[in-house]
């Protein structure tokens with residue numbers, strides 16, 4: 001039996017979001033666009049992005065390489081300015097930091113030990129020593145890095161470095177978590193374990209999470225809502241609401257037939273985009289040869 | 291459930307277990323060669339002098355040089371000269387280093403400051419520092435200050451230039467991280483700019499110390515009454531060739547010791563550095 005899009009919670013971008021909202025809005029992005037100047041030529045990375053993200057939502061972003069996912073996160077994190085449009089993020093309750101980013105690729109400081117890297121955010125805002133010790137110790141344990149607390153990054157594998165970056169973000173206990181392909185360098189087992197861990201932490205804290213991934217499986221396993229983006233220029237192609245309840249059991253979830261259907265659906269949409277993206281790349285390469 | 295996530299814990303570096311061992315361990319034969327070659331050459335030199343094959347007026351036998359060195363030491367003269375030079379080196383080193391570091395980091399972090407100062411510094415860098423000596427003597431007089439300033443000039447240039455390059459080369463992602471995690475200006479400076487540029491800064495300091503040593507010897511040859519440069523110059527005037535060799539040898543030893551010291555300081559300051 002094939003479920004209709006509506007039954008699965010698929011909402012096309014044209015359609016207004018008619019979902020019932022019992023939650024307050026945490027992040028809203030309004031007609032946001034971003035152009036980069038590349039050698040005098042203007043490249044549109046993001047084109048008219050509109051998003052509403054609820055407080056405590058686990059929001060996934062998928063899309064082909066180069067569609068502007070990282071750029072969107074960087075803008076929301078205040079590391080980059082939008083060319084036009086606007087966004088707003090509600091102030092955090094209490095004194096916790098607004099957001100922390102797990103950056104794409106290597107971003108931990110080579111000159112600090114694993115411990116000092118993970119403690120960076122807390123140290124920067126002068127948290128009490130005992131708090132730093134407890135929190136950092138906790139997340140290094142969760143990420144399996146306790147034995148490497150005194151090691152320097154060059155002594156770690158790529159996947160271990162990525163986990164340091166995750167521990168750094170979690171230890172900072174931010175209001176909103178931005179995660180830019182945080183598990184891309186991990187093997188399947190570690191990835192699954194970290195998925196479970198991340199879901200557990202999220203269940204405890206109910207932070208708002210924006211999570212970029214190339215893996216449809218990851219998106220469906222973790223997310224409440226998935227935004228599919230088009231290849232260049234990056235636009236919103238569709239939102240998909242993930243219909244699975246919380247808390248989730250990662251392995252059990254993947255057994256379900258509905259899981260396969262949601263994944264299949266997203267793949268169908270992405271396939272077109274990946275193809276277009278490949279064509280654009282080919283055209284560009286051809287243009288360069290000429 | 292307090293399960294840890296990495297069943298595949300692998301020790302990526304043996305240095306993680308147990309105390310640190312010197313990684314740059316030279317084989318016994320390499321060490322023997324390093325020590326043996328100069329000793330062998332000294333021996334050949336000695337024999338050639340005794341055989342009359344080379345002119346002992348210009349190339350006195352190593353044994354004669356060492357006897358002179360022992361004399362100069364026991365009379366205390368040599369120590370006085372060494373002490374005078376080391377003191378000037380020390381003060382000149384800091385006088386050059388501190389402004390160079392401050393300026394270098396500021397230039398590395400701020401484009402306008404870099405734009406304003408880089409041409410000035412790059413433009414004056416190629417001037418042979420020894421050519422400045424008469425001017426420095428004129429400005430600072432014949433006293434200690436002129437020598438200290440000469441050393442400072444020697445230290446300043448390599449350090450400032452290497453610091454600028456080092457700071458500018460730190461990958462922008464680290465500044466993004468610092469900003470995202472709420473580091474203020476001073477903390478960005480302390481946790482990103484300085485450690486990120488440290489390898490380059492240390493290279494600058496090593497070069498600067500070498501240049502400082504060259505310049506102190508030159509400066510002491512003009513208008514000084516003590517110091518190794520003066521000792522060598524004075525020995526030339528008295529045609530006391532052995533003393534000249536003693537001076538040259540001591541300067542070489544100081545240079546070598548300085549390089550070892552700075553390498554050790556580098557290891558202490560940069561425990562993360564693969565090179566060490």
Ligand SMILES: Nc1ncnc2c1ncn2[C@@H]1O[C@H](COP(=O)(O)OP(=O)(O)OP(=O)(O)O)[C@@H](O)[C@H]1O
Pocket residue numbers: 036037038043044045064065066067068069070071072104232
């Ligand atoms: N600083 C920059 N200057 C110029 N162009 C940029 C810059 N940053 C990103 N771009 C361009 O913007 C587009 C989107 O880049 P972005 O890094 O956001 O992609 P992405 O979706 O994160 O890709 P990936 O999945 O490969 O990480 C790309 O075409 C890229 O070349």
Ligand SMILES: [Mg+2]
Pocket residue numbers: 069070071104180
């Ligand atoms: Mg990206």
